[in-house]
């Protein structure tokens with residue numbers, strides 16, 4: 635009897651160690667946008683490559699469209715280890731106590747993706763990542779989305795057109811100041827709630843890269859869209875530092891390779907995705923799209939660049955200067 639029990643016990647131990655050896659490491663990757671967006675596609679690409687390069691030792695579960703966590707909750711979930719990877723917009727790090735990322739929200743600070751990449755692929759981008767470490771977070775990569783445009787239910791051609799409008803923003807003090815500069819009324823709101831807020835009139839308008847506007851169907855509840863390209867929206871792909879550092883070295887190396895390649899993919903498709911979304915919005919006939927003239931856009935730029943100076947004390951004059959240095963932007967020359 636005793637021998638039988640011992641044998642059964644050994645079989646059970648054997649089974650559980652086999653099961654443990656075969657159990658993949660699960661990475662839950664949560665995000666708030668649709669799958670058919672630059673970030674959604676890049677997250678799916680990372681899943682594909684990570685599983686391939688680790689030969690199944692890692693399983694990536696991607697949860698798009700706020701199905702697992704919304705904006706605010708996802709940061710907490712990452713710190714608690716309930717989720718292992720996120721790619722929040724750079725405008726959403728303020729509540730975590732890392733204000734410097736809001737430098738990316740300064741209106742008109744980047745003229746193009748090329749200018750932006752001097753920062754995100756360079757030293758400044760790496761320095762910003764080091765600010766996350768004391769929070770238990772590790773920055774892995776910067777993924778592009780694109781340049782934002784304003785939408786509302788009334789025409790937008792000049793800065794004054796947004797006066798008095800309730801405008802949804804992400805949780806960034808720079809964006810708050812940007813809206814105040816236009817005499818609009820900023821309202822911080824989770825991304826998952828914007829469509830309904832626009833539909834019911836809780837807010838009058840918002841700002842988005844067109845891929846976000848289109849995939850959330852916001853164009854169906856916004857009569858006007860002005861192509862202002864007044865600010866950048868992109869992402870930091872982040873992970874729980876303890877989780878990342880605890881991975882077997884060979885697994886980590888494979889994941890780094892998967893991340894590098896999905897970053898190249900993300901940053902290659904972002905512009906096209908936004909261009910295609912703009913075509914779809916135009917085709918829908920639901921929103922009137924206004925292409926601003928050079929002078930009209932310049933009027934927005936002149937109205938909004940003063941935000942840089944006003945936000946110096948929050949973000950740090952030195953950081954803003956270091957970006958000007960990379961891109962050649964000179965606020966005195968408009």
Ligand code: LMR
Nearest residue numbers: 666667723804824825846
């Ligand atoms: C937003 O809240 O508007 C964006 O940050 C959503 C996103 O992740 O692109």
